[in-house]
Amino acid sequence: MNIQLDFSRYDIPERIQRQLEGYILRGERPNSFLSGVLSGDIRCILVADVEALASLKNIVRFLDFELLGYMWGTKQNFEKHIDGGYQKVAVAPCGCIYRKS
Numbered sequence: 001m002n003i004q005l006d007f008s009r010y011d012i013p014e015r016i017q018r019q020l021e022g023y024i025l026r027g028e029r030p031n032s033f034l035s036g037v038l039s040g041d042i043r044c045i046l047v048a049d050v051e052a053l054a055s056l057k058n059i060v061r062f063l064d065f066e067l068l069g070y071m072w073g074t075k076q077n078f079e080k081h082i083d084g085g086y087q088k089v090a091v092a093p094c095g096c097i098y099r100k101s
Helices: 014-026 032-039 042-046 050-054 056-066 075-082
Strands: 089-091 097-099
Touching: 014 032, 014 056, 014 089, 032 042, 032 056, 032 075, 050 056
Parallel strands: none
Antiparallel strands: 089 097
16 A cells, blocks of 8 residues: 655645655654654754755644644654554545554
8 A cells, every 4th residue: 555645735845755754654764854853852953954944834734733643742752653653653545644543
């Protein structure tokens, strides 16, 4: 099954979309900027390039509106998702992300 997330409502660069897909669907660790965003570390802005920094607001909107809260926001949530939490995540045909029972 080839699952794709819907980023159409958010102005997020394609390279960041790919990293978000890897993190959400496969538990892949993203670059230091996106890892900081996902783990709630404001210092991520120190390593952001111009394009990433310009898209920060849309990245956070996507995370807030599309992801379940246990998948991001704290270092603990971030690490837990990478350590296997992604295996309990599914995406409905409508693009909504939910937890498998």
